[in-house]
Amino acid sequence: MKPKEPPVLLRWAVVWMVFILFVLLTRYFAWFIIPCFLAMVLYYFLSPFVDWLEGRGLSHNQSVCVVFLILGLLALLYLPPLIGPLFEARTSLASDARTYLEGGKRLIFSLIDWAQEKTDFMEDTRFRENLDNHLSNYLHEDIPQKIPALALNILSFIPLLLLVPFTAFFLLRDGRDFKKAIVRGIPNAFFERALFLFYRVDRQVTGFLRGVFFEALVVGILIGSGHYLIEASRIAEPKHYLLIGMLAAVFNLVPYLGPLVVYMIAVIVTYTDTQSPDTALWLTILFIVAKMIDDFLVAPMVLGKSMKIHAVAIVFALFIAGEIAGFVGLILALPTLGVTLVVFDVLYLTFRDQRLQLRHRQTKLSLFGINTADVLKI
């Protein structure tokens, strides 16, 4: 007799409770959870290469070492030329934050002016004046205080990021033994069922992480190269395409809201750099095309087989995670919700199976020398 699917109410009540608990933990232990999450992403990304090398005759340890040697060499070759301009762009963005925000302000006002010209009802409003006061306060008082703190916050994460390859190395080297050790601890009666569901979780997490990684890569390259073309058509030396591309890749992990935020940053930065309102239009087209390619081509291809969660649940999870744990919460919200759902189903189906429960009890009794057949007769 197979156990029934868990009741919807119970399922969501438990899943939301665990989700909120995890997000709260993320808020206070972000320094630990972020490197672990990134190490997991790296682990799932590299494990096919290790498997491939093993298939070519290398031992497991040798394969892991070779993969990390190649990764180290690639990092040495490509990271400095990549990080250099990025770092410059970052510092210039931070130091010129006010310039760009002023540029953003000009863009908004030119839009309001345009709207006031075209429509009658906005003509007499004090909307422009109010917004001007509000933005001036923000730009001259809030921003100068917030930028250094934000920069310090980001910089404090860099040493922790060094933990990522280190953790990923040991996950790859010893992960298999670790999994086996966990499985060994499961009682015989539940073993096969738990193992089967364990594989299911593994497959879903693998599919999800690889899918998200690939999606971020495609979107990053699309937006980065598109942004380069738009910038190059207006100014001699495009400088922000790499940063915008990378931001687009990272923020793509946050469904719905992420691309919108990067779009706004891209429009403000490009408008300020080029002083040309046309760029906003071209960027809008670029982001719409990138989003369509992502939604209709890439996402169904790479995420089609991984977990499916209702859009309302995703938005709900994003609001909770964003409110409690900020940006980190937004990035981790979707994988956390997906894994929590699968783990709940796994545990429910395993431990609510009456036949398995009975067999487990029989085994425990027989360990004490009690004949289970006699017990059952009573």
Next chain:
Amino acid sequence: MATLLEKLLFVSDDESEVYALLRATPLFQQLSLRELRQIESILHERNYVPDEIIFEQGEEGLGLYVVRSGRVRVSALENGREREIATLGRGQFFGELALLDGSPRSAQARAVEPSELIGFFRPDLQKLCDTNPRIAAKFSVELARWIGKRLRETIQNGQRATTVHTA
């Protein structure tokens, strides 16, 4: 330090007891030591107490078990009566059909005495097909040969005593 370096760079050529056991098992006989080493890394060891059920008849199966030590009794319920099919010892295996699909187990397996079993499961075989098709192909051919052999025996001997190794 030397042992860590040794562990990272070299692989001992000593055949462990598990390799010896696998080499003596027909399904794994065609595999080289290096291939057996890869198979060994995805096997699961389980211990059973006397009279403990390993799997039930009718249950969805996940894989095969090789007896490492102890004895396992395979029996099936026919017309309400339990019929013993075989008692298996070291090096013998059962449940291999479950490696191919999740169809219900055709018999019950129960440990007669304290037994150590080695399990090889369908998801691992599927992963092996993706990551190392050469080993998976060698193993699958042996599995097909074994099932074919059982089928021929069934045809020759009528319908009796055929489910020993296909539970």
